[in-house]
Amino acid sequence: MDKKIEELANILEDETIAIRRSLHRYAERGWLEYRTASLIARRLDNLGYQVLVGKEVMKADARMNLPPKSILDLSYKRALLQGADKYYLEKVKDGYTAVVGILKNGKGPTVGIRFDMDALGILESKNEEHIPTQLGFGSCNLGAMHACGHDGHVSIGLTVAKILMQIKESMHGTIKLIFQPAEESVRGAKSVALSGILDDIDYLYAGHIWPQNPGDDSDLYLGMDETFATTKLDVFYHGVSAHASGMPQFGKNALLSAASCILNLHAIPRNSDGCTRINVGTVQAGTSRNVVPEIAKLEIEVRGATSQLNQYMEVYARDVIQGAALMHDTYVEIKEVGKAFTIDCDQPFMNKIRQIISTYQPQIKIAKKDCGALDGSDDFSYMTSRVQSHGGQATYMQFACKVTETPHNDAYDFDESILKKAVIIFSTITYHLLKND
Numbered sequence: 001m002d003k004k005i006e007e008l009a010n011i012l013e014d015e016t017i018a019i020r021r022s023l024h025r026y027a028e029r030g031w032l033e034y035r036t037a038s039l040i041a042r043r044l045d046n047l048g049y050q051v052l053v054g055k056e057v058m059k060a061d062a063r064m065n066l067p068p069k070s071i072l073d074l075s076y077k078r079a080l081l082q083g084a085d086k087y088y089l090e091k092v093k094d095g096y097t098a099v100v101g102i103l104k105n106g107k108g109p110t111v112g113i114r115f116d117m118d119a120l121g122i123l124e125s126k127n128e129e130h131i132p133t134q135l136g137f138g139s140c141n142l143g144a145m146h147a148c149g150h151d152g153h154v155s156i157g158l159t160v161a162k163i164l165m166q167i168k169e170s171m172h173g174t175i176k177l178i179f180q181p182a183e184e185s186v187r188g189a190k191s192v193a194l195s196g197i198l199d200d201i202d203y204l205y206a207g208h209i210w211p212q213n214p215g216d217d218s219d220l221y222l223g224m225d226e227t228f229a230t231t232k233l234d235v236f237y238h239g240v241s242a243h244a245s246g247m248p249q250f251g252k253n254a255l256l257s258a259a260s261c262i263l264n265l266h267a268i269p270r271n272s273d274g275c276t277r278i279n280v281g282t283v284q285a286g287t288s289r290n291v292v293p294e295i296a297k298l299e300i301e302v303r304g305a306t307s308q309l310n311q312y313m314e315v316y317a318r319d320v321i322q323g324a325a326l327m328h329d330t331y332v333e334i335k336e337v338g339k340a341f342t343i344d345c346d347q348p349f350m351n352k353i354r355q356i357i358s359t360y361q362p363q364i365k366i367a368k369k370d371c372g373a374l375d376g377s378d379d380f381s382y383m384t385s386r387v388q389s390h391g392g393q394a395t396y397m398q399f400a401c402k403v404t405e406t407p408h409n410d411a412y413d414f415d416e417s418i419l420k421k422a423v424i425i426f427s428t429i430t431y432h433l434l435k436n437d
Helices: 002-011 012-024 033-045 069-081 086-092 150-165 190-193 254-265 309-326 347-362 378-390 417-433
Strands: 051-054 099-105 109-117 174-182 205-209 221-222 223-226 229-238 276-285 295-304 331-340 373-374 393-401
Touching: 002 012, 002 417, 012 150, 012 417, 033 051, 033 069, 033 086, 033 099, 033 150, 033 174, 033 295, 051 086, 051 174, 069 086, 099 150, 109 150, 109 378, 109 417, 150 174, 150 205, 150 417, 174 190, 174 417, 205 347, 205 378, 205 417, 221 347, 223 347, 223 393, 229 254, 229 309, 254 276, 254 295, 254 309, 276 309, 295 309, 309 331, 331 378, 347 393, 347 417, 378 393
Parallel strands: 109 174, 109 205, 205 393, 223 373
Antiparallel strands: 051 099, 099 174, 221 393, 229 295, 229 331, 276 295
């Protein structure tokens, strides 16, 4: 059966790449993955999976930082024009874009695989050396780009779905293929985790396409190291506008509060217990050069190598934010718009995966060191903790390959040969967890 999995992955490689390029062409940001989600649901339906979407697999009030209704509606209309499946489009509208495909095949364990599917808010490079531009599949949706490999993750997931359906008679148990929205800025997994769809899962895993380490040709890293816990905050300073020359004393300058906040956030002391991060990603303020700015908005994130370190950064940041308001007599509003914890991978499960892949797919090169550094955050942590809370096991993996630029860069692209390898890895793990003895 392992040879058959490899053969099917080879046969389906061109189709997998074509799916990835279509998704890349029509990139959709978090909570707006209407075309993506509807086509995933339709393909799973056609393969014979039980398909659950939207409110069936999401807790509505656990969705974080939804776009305004006007943006949701415009994105819905755009998806319709760009070939979304009309039946499933209705089911995922208004930001209910999670999709789960379920295959029940008798008694046995329940296995879940997570695939994230949202793009980033980046204007993609138009440089002719950029392969998506060169080959005509660069994003046509302005300000949305798959610059982190999620287009690849979805195409991997759909090919895995096809292979598992073809070999289902050799397995017993339940498979849940979970396509998660809004992973970027860690907003989407919580709503899926709290829906209850994970509560019978015995084994849960996910993988991320990631740059190879210099001098290392490994295809697969098991587990994950240095996954930062993180909190995302939107900060709004409210002041009073006034004539900047004639009566500046009557104004309350929201931009001054924001500027003081930025400088002092980056002055937060580092912590000897481990790595911490802070970033102010955007600043929006003011209306005119001769008007005291009445409002300023900052988009901020803090991170820590542990949840405790992230809390240290968050508490300190909130104090700085409030202090900057007091300095200039403005009012501040703080909204938490995303959160994730560190990912705690189960070592016995990692050992099991290493044994499966090294024994049955020896052409896949597994890194000797179990954990690769993610150097970022992933709200898959909500899912892992949910599964582990009832005795299940969970882990995260890296699919390492050559990339043109670092993730979240406008010229990012990855070596598409990793898609077939990831398909083989996921399909083989699932088969051996559920195979008929």
